[in-house]
Amino acid sequence: MAASKMVIASLTHCRPLTCAATATASYPARLVPHPPELIKWVRREGGFVHQAVKISQDGTNSFGLIASQAIPKGSELIVLPDHIPLKFGPLDFEVADGATSALVNLAQKVPEELWAMKLGLKLLQERAKIGSFWWPYISNLPETYSVPIFFPGEDIKNLQYAPLLHQVNKRCRFLLDFEKEVRLTLENLKPNDHPYGGQHVDASSLGWAMSAVSSRAFRLFGKKLPDGTHIDVPMMLPLIDMCNHSFNPNAKILQEQDPGNAKMLIKVVTEEPIKEEDHLLLNYGCLNNDLLLLDYGFVIPSNPYDCIELKYDGALLDAASMAAGVASPNFSSAAPWQQQILSQLNLDRENSTLKVTIGGEELIEGRLLAALRVLLTTDKEAVQKHDLDTLKSLSANAPLGIANEIAAFRTIIALCVIALEHFPTKIMDDESLLKQGVSASTELAIQFRIQKKSVIIDTMRDLTRRVKSLLSKNTTTAQTQG
Numbered sequence: 422m423a424a425s426k427m428v429i430a431s432l433t434h435c436r437p438l439t440c441a442a443t444a445t446a447s448y449p450a451r452l453v454p455h456p457p458e459l460i461k462w463v464r465r466e467g468g469f470v471h472q473a474v475k476i477s478q479d480g481t482n483s484f485g486l487i488a489s490q491a492i493p494k495g496s497e498l499i500v501l502p503d504h505i506p507l508k509f510g511p512l513d514f515e516v517a518d519g520a521t522s523a524l525v526n527l528a529q530k531v532p533e534e535l536w537a538m539k540l541g542l543k544l545l546q547e548r549a550k551i552g553s554f555w556w557p558y559i560s561n562l563p564e565t566y567s568v569p570i571f572f573p574g575e576d577i578k579n580l581q582y583a584p585l586l587h588q589v590n591k592r593c594r595f596l597l598d599f600e601k602e603v604r605l606t607l608e609n610l611k612p613n614d615h616p617y618g619g620q621h622v623d624a625s626s627l628g629w630a631m632s633a634v635s636s637r638a639f640r641l642f643g644k645k646l647p648d649g650t651h652i653d654v655p656m657m658l659p660l661i662d663m664c665n666h667s668f669n670p671n672a673k674i675l676q677e678q679d680p681g682n683a684k685m686l687i688k689v690v691t692e693e694p695i696k697e698e699d700h701l702l703l704n705y706g707c708l709n710n711d712l713l714l715l716d717y718g719f720v721i722p723s724n725p726y727d728c729i730e731l732k733y734d735g736a737l738l739d740a741a742s743m744a745a746g747v748a749s750p751n752f753s754s755a756a757p758w759q760q761q762i763l764s765q766l767n768l769d770r771e772n773s774t775l776k777v778t779i780g781g782e783e784l785i786e787g788r789l790l791a792a793l794r795v796l797l798t799t800d801k802e803a804v805q806k807h808d809l810d811t812l813k814s815l816s817a818n819a820p821l822g823i824a825n826e827i828a829a830f831r832t833i834i835a836l837c838v839i840a841l842e843h844f845p846t847k848i849m850d851d852e853s854l855l856k857q858g859v860s861a862s863t864e865l866a867i868q869f870r871i872q873k874k875s876v877i878i879d880t881m882r883d884l885t886r887r888v889k890s891l892l893s894k895n896t897t898t899a900q901t902q903g
């Protein structure tokens with residue numbers, strides 16, 4: 422700890438919250454240079470850690486968990502008793518003291534989509550508190566995060582993808598506004614009621630806390646409600662959150678009732694036999710690269726859940742259809758019966774959900790596919806023979822005929838070309854920039870946009886294959902008929 426920070430801490434009887442949060446280090450340092458040993462702390466607190474589980478430093482993900490010897494399938498790796506996870510919900514304190522009430526007040530001002538900030542307020546309180554129960558855990562947290570709210574402005578632009586730029590700007594704006602809100606709420610509190618020991622909490626500290634939570638918290642069952650149900654509560658799980666992510670994980674999290682009392686135990690259990698030196702990996706969720714980058718600060722190449730977002734827009738679809746050689750498309754002048762279907766698809770008005778996706782598991786979002794199929798035909802009776810689910814399904818074999826299916830796919834291919842042209846650089850340019858060597862945040866931004874462009878190209882390839890196959894079917898049918 423720097424001398425100046427020690428002086429502040431000893432004057433205020435709390436730990437300083439300042440952090441130089443930038444995304445420059447590929448191995449983010451921990452909050453203190455030599456934090457206590459996490460595994461020992463978990464065991465001391467009554468938790469269980471399998472003797473073969475070790476913390477390892479790895480080339481790409483900084484820290485992770487690794488097996489020092491083979492472990493059979495179904496083994497318990499880590500068990501945390503109920504008092505170890507860090508939570509912040511209305512059921513997690515019996516009586517709210519002044520400081521907790523202040524935090525509850527602040528948490529109410531955080532929009533639901535930024536839930537990580539709510540728990541972040543609590544994390545910051547524990548980070549500031551000398552003698553916090555969670556200090557052995559918190560001191561092991563990274564000092565900086567590679568999420569885009571900490572990117573230099575140039576690298577936010579380098580993402581080149583409007584929906585993500587929008588989200589990043591929204592989060593940055595929120596943090597700046599929330600800094601003011603926190604100051605106003607806390608400025609007149611009595612010292613004992615101040616959750617941060619009287620320290621000013623700036624946007625950078627709030628961003629640190631929000632990123633620590635978004636990149637490490639798991640949403641699990643909270644306390645049992647009187648009606649026997651559980652609410653979904655985000656919690657930070659010491660040691661368990663040292664597991665890195667994979668879409669093909671070898672371990673999973675389970676919650677079980679503690680046989681000794683009514684409280685819940687949180688366990689990590691192996692899902693397959695683990696070999697010596699294997700990394701212990703959890704699946705953080707079926708997330709696209711936008712969410713992985715925003716919340717966790719990394720992207721997955723060839724992510725099967727990655728997709729691009731477009732706005733459903735009749736004029737754009739007319740242009741795409743014409744570019745694809747489809748005769749007189751009428752996306753912006755649909756017949757009343759077609760309008761009716763658009764309305765069922767929630768694609769008919771400005772205030773509908775006009776965001777549609779291409780790529781990912783579905784390849785073409787069902788609502789977009791159905792809209793294209795329906796607007797590219799004049800055969801109302803043929804449409805009425807199918808339910809909406811069939812019209813939305815890519816695996817339904819050309820429900821409105823082969824010519825209609827080809828026109829729909831060609832329109833999407835043209836839409837992909839338009840989307841690709843919106844990126845200022847080509848994948849080749851991006852790859853040569855990466856070869857030249859760039860900062861960690863520039864590299865992440867470039868990797869992100871390469872992946873987005875790859876999603877578009879892969880979708881075009883897939884649809885082109887489908888068009889070819891439909892064309893050949895068309896020829897075969899014509900020959901058979903002839």
Ligand SMILES: C[S@@+](CC[C@H](N)C(=O)[O-])C[C@H]1O[C@@H](n2cnc3c(N)ncnc32)[C@H](O)[C@@H]1O
Nearest residue numbers: 482483484636637662663664665666717718719
């Ligand atoms: C829950 S923590 C895992 C432990 C973390 N690696 C550490 O050093 O404390 C999640 C963070 O680990 C890193 N991470 C996890 N899985 C990753 C992966 N598959 N690729 C790249 N980074 C990953 C990211 O920085 C992410 O925000």
